Every structure is written in structure tokens, then in C-alpha cells.
Amino acid sequence: MTKNRTLKAVGFFIVLAAVLAFLTLPTSQAGAAKPIRWKATVTGVNLTGTGEFVGGVDHVNINNGLGTNTYSCGPTGNSYSYLELQVFTPSLQFINMSGFSGEGALPPSYGFPNTTALWPFCIADFLNNNLHPTADYPHIILRFTTCGCGNSITDLMTMTDGQIIPVRMSLLFFSHIWDCPPSSPFTEKTFLNLNMNAHGYIKDGDTLPDIYIHRVGNTWTAYVDTVFDNPAYQILPPDSTSANWPVMISDNILGQYATCSSQVGKKGRKTWTTTYHYPCAKAPLNFKIAFTKY
Numbered sequence: 001m002t003k004n005r006t007l008k009a010v011g012f013f014i015v016l017a018a019v020l021a022f023l024t025l026p027t028s029q030a031g032a033a034k035p036i037r038w039k040a041t042v043t044g045v046n047l048t049g050t051g052e053f054v055g056g057v058d059h060v061n062i063n064n065g066l067g068t069n070t071y072s073c074g075p076t077g078n079s080y081s082y083l084e085l086q087v088f089t090p091s092l093q094f095i096n097m098s099g100f101s102g103e104g105a106l107p108p109s110y111g112f113p114n115t116t117a118l119w120p121f122c123i124a125d126f127l128n129n130n131l132h133p134t135a136d137y138p139h140i141i142l143r144f145t146t147c148g149c150g151n152s153i154t155d156l157m158t159m160t161d162g163q164i165i166p167v168r169m170s171l172l173f174f175s176h177i178w179d180c181p182p183s184s185p186f187t188e189k190t191f192l193n194l195n196m197n198a199h200g201y202i203k204d205g206d207t208l209p210d211i212y213i214h215r216v217g218n219t220w221t222a223y224v225d226t227v228f229d230n231p232a233y234q235i236l237p238p239d240s241t242s243a244n245w246p247v248m249i250s251d252n253i254l255g256q257y258a259t260c261s262s263q264v265g266k267k268g269r270k271t272w273t274t275t276y277h278y279p280c281a282k283a284p285l286n287f288k289i290a291f292t293k294y
Helices: 003-019 121-128
Strands: 038-044 047-049 060-068 079-087 092-094 101-103 140-145 164-166 168-173 193-199 211-216 219-226 252-264 270-277 280-282 285-293
Touching: 038 060, 047 285, 079 285, 168 219
Parallel strands: none
Antiparallel strands: 038 047, 038 285, 047 092, 060 079, 079 140, 101 280, 140 168, 164 211, 168 193, 193 252, 211 219, 219 285, 252 270, 252 280
16 A cells, blocks of 8 residues: 555544444455455446455455454354455446435435435435545445354354355445534534445245355355345434444444534533434345455
């Protein structure tokens, strides 16, 4: 990485860590002493990638590892395994992403850059009309984890050849954090953050989960064919003073924006509270990503 890109990445990870407690980011492959071990390709009905992604190249990180949560997320407790693709330059493209329905609404000051449609149709404009990531959303994280999907696998690397397991997907478009008071530089941008989140499960009449990983040799292929309708994860996320995404309760395309409120306490001192809001949407999402270890 260049010095400028490295400084930006360091600053981004510091901010992201404060916002996303669940998405504990691993150490980047870029600049590591070990040789590059992962490459990936993205293809599908709604999402494609520009060429092959190679972990450790300037604009790509591919990570795998183990993690733990402070809460139980499956039959194995709070342990989980993950595979993820991190992209820093425009190289992912959404194709004909449509059929949106939604709950909740956005105030006029929140949305996506260069879009005018109301929620949830602004998502389609944002996704279909840009290569991703964009300048305002400079980092995409596409992560698959074993957490919360009812299987006993805690380490994806121990899957046997030919094995299939359901996984959880998180596809995150992160712009910035919010802060109060409203004059804070962290609230000058009002762009919406976005997280497509879904847990794999087998629908009636199907033989495969709607989100799963299939290992064949040294390739772990994640298949996504979901409308975000897993019945076990349909709680609508409430407003919260915490910036942590409610990804373990709500399979949806989740927006995130924040508002500030204040109250005057003793001696006339004003205190500010940041409240995070999560409008929800659903739409068909169909693609696959093959992670190959070499």
C-alpha cells in the first residue's frame, strides 16, 4: 500500500471498530510477512466482480479466521469462523438489483449521494448506478460467518471436501460515523450507512440453504440466493443509542442514520444524545464468491 492509502486505512479501521462491535476486523494481509494465500472471484445474477481479487494486492484484503462474541450465536456457543473480502477500489458492480420493499422512512436529509428516490428505492439507484466502493463509501466488507446458522462448525478451514454448511452474510457499505452535537464534523455528512445481512436457512421444498458455503478442495464457495426472509431473524431493529448494527436479530437490508437530541441539566449544562435509526428493506440478492486458498 502507498503511505497515503495506509494512513487512510488505519484511520478507517479505528472509526469502524468504534461503530461495529460485531464485525471485529482481522489484521490485513497487505504487507504481512507470509506469502499471499487467497484469491477470489465474484459472479452472479445481481453482483459481479471486475476480474480476480487477490488478497494482499493494494486494493484487496481477503481474510479468514476465528472469533468470539459476547453472546451465544449458535449450538457451539459464541465461537465463530469467517471468510471475508475487503475491497478499497471500484471493482464490484450490482446488476438489475430491484424488487425492493421496505419499512421505515428516511428524513429528506439522509440517503445516498446522487439519488433522489425515497426509501427503499434509493438503494436501487445507489447500487445499480455505481461501481463499488465509491468515493463516499470507500470500503466494502463482504463477510461470511458460521455464527447463528445452527451448524456445529466453528472453523471453516476444517470443513471436509464436498461439505456444505449454512452461513451468515454481511455486506457492508460504510460511509462515516455520527456524533453530537450537530455542529460536530462527524455529522456534516448525512449519507446513509448500509448493511445487507442474512442468515442461511433451508426453505420449505428446497434442498440447500439460501446462503451457504461449499468446500471443494482448496476452494470455499459462498452461494447467496436470498430475499432476507429467514423466519428466525425478523425482529425489526429498534432505535438505539448504540452504534452497533443489530445484525443478529434482523435479516434485512439495513440502513443506518443518526439524529441528535439534547437536554439541559444542572447549572445549565447541555448534554447530547446520538440516536441511531435502522430503516429496513428486502430485495432478491443472488451471487456467488469463490475463495481459493493457494
